[in-house]
Amino acid sequence: MNKDKKYSNIKISNLENSEVLIEGEILAEFLEEHRKKAVTDMMERAELPGFRKGKAPENMVLQHYGEDKILEHAATDAIDAEYWNIVSDNSIKAIGNPNVTITKIAKGNPLGFKIKTAVFPEIKLPDYKVLAKKENENPEEVVEVTQKEVDDILEQLKKTKAGEKGDVEESLPDLDDAFAQSLGDFKDVADLTEKIRANMLAEKKMRSREKRRLTILEAILKGTDIAIPEMLIENENQKMLAQFKNDISRTGLTYEAYLAKINKTQAEIFSDWRDNAIKRAKTQLMLAKISADEKIAPSEEEVTKEIDHIVEHHPDADRYKARMYVENMMTNEKVLEYLEKLK
Numbered sequence: 001m002n003k004d005k006k007y008s009n010i011k012i013s014n015l016e017n018s019e020v021l022i023e024g025e026i027l028a029e030f031l032e033e034h035r036k037k038a039v040t041d042m043m044e045r046a047e048l049p050g051f052r053k054g055k056a057p058e059n060m061v062l063q064h065y066g067e068d069k070i071l072e073h074a075a076t077d078a079i080d081a082e083y084w085n086i087v088s089d090n091s092i093k094a095i096g097n098p099n100v101t102i103t104k105i106a107k108g109n110p111l112g113f114k115i116k117t118a119v120f121p122e123i124k125l126p127d128y129k130v131l132a133k134k135e136n137e138n139p140e141e142v143v144e145v146t147q148k149e150v151d152d153i154l155e156q157l158k159k160t161k162a163g164e165k166g167d168v169e170e171s172l173p174d175l176d177d178a179f180a181q182s183l184g185d186f187k188d189v190a191d192l193t194e195k196i197r198a199n200m201l202a203e204k205k206m207r208s209r210e211k212r213r214l215t216i217l218e219a220i221l222k223g224t225d226i227a228i229p230e231m232l233i234e235n236e237n238q239k240m241l242a243q244f245k246n247d248i249s250r251t252g253l254t255y256e257a258y259l260a261k262i263n264k265t266q267a268e269i270f271s272d273w274r275d276n277a278i279k280r281a282k283t284q285l286m287l288a289k290i291s292a293d294e295k296i297a298p299s300e301e302e303v304t305k306e307i308d309h310i311v312e313h314h315p316d317a318d319r320y321k322a323r324m325y326v327e328n329m330m331t332n333e334k335v336l337e338y339l340e341k342l343k
Helices: 028-045 058-065 067-089 129-138 147-162 177-181 189-222 231-250 257-263 266-293 298-311 319-340
Strands: 006-014 017-024 094-104 111-119
Touching: 006 067, 017 067, 017 094, 028 058, 028 067, 028 177, 058 067, 067 094, 067 111, 067 319, 094 231, 111 231, 129 189, 129 319, 147 177, 147 189, 177 189, 189 266, 231 257, 231 266, 266 319, 298 319
Parallel strands: none
Antiparallel strands: 006 017, 017 111, 094 111
């Protein structure tokens, strides 16, 4: 139980389809703490005329951004910081990303909020151990790398090297030790060839393993009965949208231009994706249920090590959100390892 609560006046209402509504307030002094942090953050990032980045005085920064924007920043951070304390203290088995609405906000006053979140629904699993064992009885796929596949990669490397030098494709470099060494830490052609073969074999084995895992998951999913909260379906749509936008941007096209090109709205895109979003959400809930039933979870040491690695490469990352991501990712991996080892 959280003894140092930064919130008050909590009211919890059960909604349909495994969702709950949490209403309450963040204490005024806690909001003020985050307001001060928001001001400091904005001062560090501000680039105002006549001042170097981060060197503008506080009064000018406050005037530039405005109190509303600062409070909005503070409110988001304060609720993010206290959200999991609220659901934990009130024994709410929340899942997915919550939908937060600010109902009251003013400097020096408590922050009013409403949070709608999905909670774990009732999940009826089939005998997943029997199903996994049955799939694991199938012979493993034979994985190998042919000489032609290696030769094709070597030929592509030669063409890439020729392109870097501005040479025409008819003028390819010789496949000799000097060429191998020019590509990186390779002793000679034999070393380059062996490492290409090893990398290709490792990738094929990984794909074969993913294929086997998928067959196991599909078998269990068929017998799993879950009423998926609509919020989780929306969460999965948003995840797919973020990845899709990233893929579209690599082609040099904006997402809006893409929608215009195919003559569809985002609502229609989400409708097209709905079945996949449901399947993704169902899979996640199924894995979470198996991890709970089998008491499968990463150690604190494993989680902390991965979080430290993320923060080292992304200093601005929120450690709590990083923990949520890491724990989910590592738990899923351990459940999959457990299922594929059942014989």
